[in-house]
Amino acid sequence: MKKILVIGATGQIGSELTMALRSTYGGQNVVAGYIVGAEPKGELLESGPAEICDVTDAPAIDAVVKKHGIDTIYNLAALLSVVAEGKPKLAWKIGVDGLWNILEIARENGCAVFTPSSIGSFGPTTPHVMTPQDTIQRPRTMYGVTKVTTELLSDYFFLKYGVDTRAVRFPGVISNVTPPGGGTTDYAVDIYYYAVRGEKFTCPIKEGTLMDMIYMPDALKAAIDIMEADPSRLIHRNAFNIASMSFAPETIYASIKKYKPDFEMVYDVDPLKQSIAESWPDCMDDSCARNEWDWNPVYDLDGMTRDMLEKLPARILK
Numbered sequence: 001m002k003k004i005l006v007i008g009a010t011g012q013i014g015s016e017l018t019m020a021l022r023s024t025y026g027g028q029n030v031v032a033g034y035i036v037g038a039e040p041k042g043e044l045l046e047s048g049p050a051e052i053c054d055v056t057d058a059p060a061i062d063a064v065v066k067k068h069g070i071d072t073i074y075n076l077a078a079l080l081s082v083v084a085e086g087k088p089k090l091a092w093k094i095g096v097d098g099l100w101n102i103l104e105i106a107r108e109n110g111c112a113v114f115t116p117s118s119i120g121s122f123g124p125t126t127p128h129v130m131t132p133q134d135t136i137q138r139p140r141t142m143y144g145v146t147k148v149t150t151e152l153l154s155d156y157f158f159l160k161y162g163v164d165t166r167a168v169r170f171p172g173v174i175s176n177v178t179p180p181g182g183g184t185t186d187y188a189v190d191i192y193y194y195a196v197r198g199e200k201f202t203c204p205i206k207e208g209t210l211m212d213m214i215y216m217p218d219a220l221k222a223a224i225d226i227m228e229a230d231p232s233r234l235i236h237r238n239a240f241n242i243a244s245m246s247f248a249p250e251t252i253y254a255s256i257k258k259y260k261p262d263f264e265m266v267y268d269v270d271p272l273k274q275s276i277a278e279s280w281p282d283c284m285d286d287s288c289a290r291n292e293w294d295w296n297p298v299y300d301l302d303g304m305t306r307d308m309l310e311k312l313p314a315r316i317l318k
């Protein structure tokens, strides 16, 4: 049985990934790593061990890895794209210096490492339609710079030291549990909150702007499946394009309108978010993930909308 440490276990992806890993591998085998000020609560706290794990504090993480006999690290610490533009140096410190710490600890303790990349690792000169697995990556955001570095450094540690690094490039992740903070794709989460509360939604992204998105259950499946994949089949490692749906604001609005006909949306475009969104792919080609480890998502846009509108009210309406 794997012994897993999740770094960023109380964040947007970590809070659900930790629970999914615990149901797969057993609560006691998955340590929730968190930072002071973002302590685990409720089910996350009660279902298994938790430890303070600041990605910038290598000795502390090394001690946690040794104490729990960790063999797999999910390193989810990062600042999302819009926040990272306001704090580029901190984004680098967490995303790159932090990754260096994790990779060194993994090398010394024989751990496998998953550090996600993103659609943000692409830039304006990347082919936008059916973006290939191997293509131009010249992002102009600090988030993107850290994600390309993540991919290169993770591959480097695999090739030079044999550290078992693997990852996916996440699309915008949509969930009904923990909201994202400061990403470009956040509008596609926020829109459901407004629809469920019966409020008009002001969309910060321009009509016609396509981006890849994924529903959380598929994102969790990808993170678990890639680490379980047969290594002899992997031609790529860091990181695989994964796709399940791509849409523009008017398309997700139409999907919600099918179930909430009175829902209204207007546009007030945010120039920073719009320029970031336009630099990212319209839709990625994920055939390498499908061929090398049988990636096969479950949810399309309408399936996600139905599930969000069913589950979100219980969480946000009192």
Ligand code: SER
Residues within 6 Å of the ligand: 080, 081, 082, 118, 119, 120, 143, 170, 171, 172, 173, 182, 183, 184, 185, 186
């Ligand atoms: N969801 C991220 C963001 O918008 C992209 O990976 O920053």
